[in-house]
Amino acid sequence: MNSVRFRLFIILVAATSLVWLSAFVWVQQSTRGKVERVLDARLAEAGQMVSSLLSDQRIDLNTIAVAPTGAAKTDGILETDYSHKLSCQIWSLNGALVGSSGSAPQGKLTDRDTGFSTNVIDGEKWRVYSVVNEALGMRIMVGDSYKVRDRLVEDVTRGLALPALLVLPIMAVLILVSVQRGLAPLERLASALSQRPAEDLSPVSVAPLPREIKPMGDALNGLFSRVTVMRDREKSFTSFAAHELKTPLAAIKTQAQVAAMAPDKDTRLRALDQIQHGVGRADRMVRQLLALASLDSDDALDESKGQVAKIIQAVASDLARTAAEKQVAIGFTDHSEAVMRTHAVLLSVAVRNVVENAIHASPVGASVDISLTNESGRCHVSVHDMGPGIPAEEIPRISARFYRGKGAKEGGSGLGLSIVAAALERLGGDISFQRHPEGGETVTLMIPVD
Amino acid sequence: MRILIVEDDETLADGLSVGLRLSGLTPELVTTVADAREALAHGGYSAIVLDIMLPDGTGLELLSELRSQGDNTPALLLSALDQTQDRVAGLDLGADDYLGKPFDLAEVSARLRAIVRRAEGRAESFIRWNGLAVDPARMTGHKDNCTIEFSPREFTILRALLERPGAILSKTVLEDRLYGWQDGVESNAVEVHIHKLRVKLGAGFIQTVRGAGYRLAGAGQ
Numbered sequence: 001m002n003s004v005r006f007r008l009f010i011i012l013v014a015a016t017s018l019v020w021l022s023a024f025v026w027v028q029q030s031t032r033g034k035v036e037r038v039l040d041a042r043l044a045e046a047g048q049m050v051s052s053l054l055s056d057q058r059i060d061l062n063t064i065a066v067a068p069t070g071a072a073k074t075d076g077i078l079e080t081d082y083s084h085k086l087s088c089q090i091w092s093l094n095g096a097l098v099g100s101s102g103s104a105p106q107g108k109l110t111d112r113d114t115g116f117s118t119n120v121i122d123g124e125k126w127r128v129y130s131v132v133n134e135a136l137g138m139r140i141m142v143g144d145s146y147k148v149r150d151r152l153v154e155d156v157t158r159g160l161a162l163p164a165l166l167v168l169p170i171m172a173v174l175i176l177v178s179v180q181r182g183l184a185p186l187e188r189l190a191s192a193l194s195q196r197p198a199e200d201l202s203p204v205s206v207a208p209l210p211r212e213i214k215p216m217g218d219a220l221n222g223l224f225s226r227v228t229v230m231r232d233r234e235k236s237f238t239s240f241a242a243h244e245l246k247t248p249l250a251a252i253k254t255q256a257q258v259a260a261m262a263p264d265k266d267t268r269l270r271a272l273d274q275i276q277h278g279v280g281r282a283d284r285m286v287r288q289l290l291a292l293a294s295l296d297s298d299d300a301l302d303e304s305k306g307q308v309a310k311i312i313q314a315v316a317s318d319l320a321r322t323a324a325e326k327q328v329a330i331g332f333t334d335h336s337e338a339v340m341r342t343h344a345v346l347l348s349v350a351v352r353n354v355v356e357n358a359i360h361a362s363p364v365g366a367s368v369d370i371s372l373t374n375e376s377g378r379c380h381v382s383v384h385d386m387g388p389g390i391p392a393e394e395i396p397r398i399s400a401r402f403y404r405g406k407g408a409k410e411g412g413s414g415l416g417l418s419i420v421a422a423a424l425e426r427l428g429g430d431i432s433f434q435r436h437p438e439g440g441e442t443v444t445l446m447i448p449v450d
Numbered sequence: 451m452r453i454l455i456v457e458d459d460e461t462l463a464d465g466l467s468v469g470l471r472l473s474g475l476t477p478e479l480v481t482t483v484a485d486a487r488e489a490l491a492h493g494g495y496s497a498i499v500l501d502i503m504l505p506d507g508t509g510l511e512l513l514s515e516l517r518s519q520g521d522n523t524p525a526l527l528l529s530a531l532d533q534t535q536d537r538v539a540g541l542d543l544g545a546d547d548y549l550g551k552p553f554d555l556a557e558v559s560a561r562l563r564a565i566v567r568r569a570e571g572r573a574e575s576f577i578r579w580n581g582l583a584v585d586p587a588r589m590t591g592h593k594d595n596c597t598i599e600f601s602p603r604e605f606t607i608l609r610a611l612l613e614r615p616g617a618i619l620s621k622t623v624l625e626d627r628l629y630g631w632q633d634g635v636e637s638n639a640v641e642v643h644i645h646k647l648r649v650k651l652g653a654g655f656i657q658t659v660r661g662a663g664y665r666l667a668g669a670g671q
Contacts (some may be wrong), residue, residue: 091567244530245530246550246552248461250459250462251461251465253553254552254555257465257554258472258555261469262472263602272466274464274465
């Protein structure tokens with residue numbers, strides 16, 4: 001399940017349980033070890049004690065042998081769970097049972113001569129210490145049942161486990177509650193975001209967010225502001241485009257109405273001619289707007305590359321008709337002496353707009369000269385016209401969208417150079433303007449090539 | 451009615467100019483704020499048709515400049531920006547009306563007549579003088595229960611004389627009003643149209659002031 005809350009809860013509960021479990025195992029092990037050591041020491045002491053009592057003749061062996069089962073042992077002693085229940089057997093060294101305590105089992109406690117051993121006698125596990133009394137020729141075996149030891153360890157560990165079992169569910173509830181509370185700001189953020197209308201890109205208030213979630217809030221706000229910028233740019237582009245298209249449309253409509261109300265043939269023919277002119281301009285503007293929109297998007301660079309000289313040649317022959325209408329000649333000279341390649345669409349769009357501007361700036365009968373040179377990794381495309389040139393003070397502004405220069409008589413869209421600028425940015429190129437004192441302007445595009 | 455058109459789009463300006471002339475107005479055309487300033491300095495315009503986006507500034511700048519100088523020439527803003535806030539901004543700056551592009555020529559001339567009428571303090575659209583009621587929207591006149599039709603050129607001259615009844619307008623002023631027709635103004639055009647008007651309105655309606663020009667005869671004459 002891909003839920004942070006669920007995972008956190010499981011991890012916390014599992015970790016807490018693991019801590020308890022390891023504490024439990026560790027306490028059990030160490031308790032068992034200690035109990036073993038203490039009780040083993042007691043066994044050894046008891047064995048030595050019986051041996052020394054026998055040596056001092058303080059115990060009559062015959063009495064032991066006939067000692068009634070469990071009689072004297074419990075006299076006056078309150079038997080508790082932990083009563084030591086020591087059993088004792090005394091054997092002669094030749095293997096005959098001399099005597100045994102009442103609680104001792106029927107079988108021999110151990111086969112070992114000396115020291116500790118663990119044996120199963122009549123299905124019960126015993127811990128036995130045997131000691132040999134050489135002087136009397138006796139072997140004393142003292143043992144206790146493992147049952148007691150197990151009970152001791154069990155009680156200690158149960159004392160530990162019981163509170164753990166009680167506390168763990170409470171802890172689980174506490175963990176659940178705190179995980180819920182910890183994740184609450186995230187849920188508040190999510191619900192605030194999901195209730196937002198699509199146009200609301202105002203920043204999320206990050207102040208009440210905990211430190212861990214604040215970066216996400218900040219990142220969201222960063223994204224919002226970037227989206228806002230992009231949306232505003234698109235909006236302004238669309239509104240500018242609509243705005244700029246309305247003027248040629250208004251011109252066409254007005255001329256159509258003039259044609260309709262014209263009292264004579266001349267006025268009507270002139271209006272019809274103006275309509276054609278207006279449609280031509282609207283068409284060019286739509287084409288430029290589309291070019292600009294595609295340069296703004298990311299698709300433009302996907303286009304394949306082409307040879308620079310061929311691209312320029314294609315643009316020049318494309319525009320030959322437009323130029324011929326203005327009685328302007330277009331010439332193209334290739335000085336590059338090398339095959340240079342670059343993005344076909346971008347270069348063609350850039351060159352086309354510069355040449356179009358040159359044609360529109362040219363006086364009737366002039367020529368527009370395009371020349372191509374190769375300058376260490378870059379191609380220089382120079383477009384020279386015989387127009388009035390661009391005043392120096394207008395140069396910083398001419399690439400702004402919809403900026404039309406003061407001398408722009410032809411009623412251009414004001415988009416040409418912003419298209420060139422957008423294309424050059426994509427190509428990593430540069431533009432320079434050079435106004436000639438004797439008249440005319442040279443616009444040079446410097447574009448990196450392969 | 452001399453109308454100053456400030457519009458930088460060649461085709462549109464041409465259409466407006468020809469269209470308004472055919473509606474009996476006398477349009478004059480400039481393409482920049484600077485040229486408009488110069489033309490307005492000479493004065494004498496009944497109204498201004500003003501585009502907002504111009505090569506050397508905005509129509510709104512020109513408008514607020516005019517109003518701050520106390521020039522109350524009625525102004526009709528033409529703009530492709532036709533959102534409500536753009537209209538409000540234009541009207542608040544002192545425009546008398548606002549039309550979004552693209553517009554109808556008929557609407558432009560109707561609105562021009564309306565703002566000029568308001569500026570002249572007339573409540574009705576008819577201009578009355580000496581028993582003649584002129585309907586500028588139809589370029590017609592009513593006199594003695596008869597409807598008189600005028601050609602655009604005749605109407606242009608009549609409208610000029612009606613602007614300040616009784617005032618003498620020289621032949622040159624009247625020629626200026628006719629100037630701009632594609633076929634040009636013949637040297638005797640004013641005389642020809644005055645003659646036609648006299649035929650339609652009666653010989654005494656327009657007086658010739660020897661050596662000065664023409665004026666409308668006073669009431670009762």
